Amino acid sequence: MAKPVSIEVWNPNGKYRVVSTKPMPGTRWINLLIEQDCRVEICTQKKTILSVEDIIALIGDKCDGVIGQLTEDWGETLFSALSRAGGKAFSNMAVGYNNVDVNAANKYGVAVGNTPGVLTETTAELAASLSLSAARRIVEADEFMRAGLYDGWLPNLFVGNLLKGQTVGVIGAGRIGSAYARMMVEGFKMNLIYYDLYQATRLEKFVTAYGQFLKANGEQPVTWKRASSMEEVLREADVISLHPILDKTTYHLVNKDSLAIMKKEAVLVNCSRGPVIDEVALVEHLKQNPMFRVGLDVFEDEPYMKPGLADLKNAVVVPHIASASKWTREGMATLAALNVLGKIKGYPVWSNPNQVEPFLNENAPPPAASPSIVNSKALGLPVSRL
């Protein structure tokens, strides 16, 4: 069995043993655990992605809860190891939990936490940045400057797409998709078309109100449309951003056939999960359609890119940094720690995981609840009345 080489220990005499598979930003999450009698062990091993064996070694013989990462494979093996060690709680430091087999967690009675809300705006801002970077060819132009190729202004130099008055398409208009839609509609006066399994009523109201405001000021009003299929969005939108969860209904949602129906000069952005796009088909499409551009934060086989992608000028690629702002990452660590702590202490589950602000206020103690437990119903956990 692989032995973790280095562990940082806080509050060695704490009653409850909580393990974090990675160092996480900030210290509030550590302090909150220590204050509640936890011994906190942080794996500081210099290996980016821990294997299942590494994590089993970290769990050891006694472990009350684990804070883990989206790169780890939390399935039957790890939940049974955690359960054998007396553990009752695991939290991803992420909102997405496609790396977690929730049925396996249910089988062992382990609560699974995630970190919604605190990363919504940060992730949407990166999606907006990628939309702009791709539409206006910012990375290509930057490389050109640094290569000393700029001889002077030219009418045809790095001509890209104007966003104003065009249509932004959102697939998955949940927390992040709706925040992104609002940014693009309000910031760039784009019309909206979206596809989701559920109606995004607040988003629709926002666009309607903004359209009325523009009209009252003598400007062209923005509009919205809820599409009846994903294909409708792909066919009609000029900029499309993907924000659904990853599950079997969204795997390869964008593939050879769906790429073929998109506009030749469309911009496609993915800040959800890599496998939502068939990346091999995307590389081929980018090669065949040089005016089609993408902005990608996530990849099908992270940390790798499919062959050919890195050579394409019409692709902007960044390493899964959409939630990487200081405030957000510290908040994610706090929510993940409080998810685990809440279960250890027998606290109820927060009633609305879309409103986690009370847990993020540094000037007040957090509510005595777990902010977001995705299998709370399956485990029959009590819900907070606060």
Ligand SMILES: NC(=O)C1=CN([C@@H]2O[C@H](COP(=O)(O)OP(=O)(O)OC[C@H]3O[C@@H](n4cnc5c(N)ncnc54)[C@H](O)[C@@H]3O)[C@@H](O)[C@H]2O)C=CC1
């Ligand atoms: N790149 C990054 O760093 C980050 C990626 N994410 C990803 O973004 C995802 C969304 O996060 P939130 O907006 O907070 O979640 P959310 O649950 O609020 O939104 C997801 C939306 O997708 C919709 N959806 C589910 N299946 C669908 C389908 N087949 N077709 C269309 N829509 C469908 C849901 O109805 C929901 O409205 C996460 O699950 C995660 O995978 C989240 C944060 C950062």
Ligand SMILES: O=C(O)C(=O)CO
């Ligand atoms: O939270 C998530 O799901 C991420 O991908 C990282 O923030």
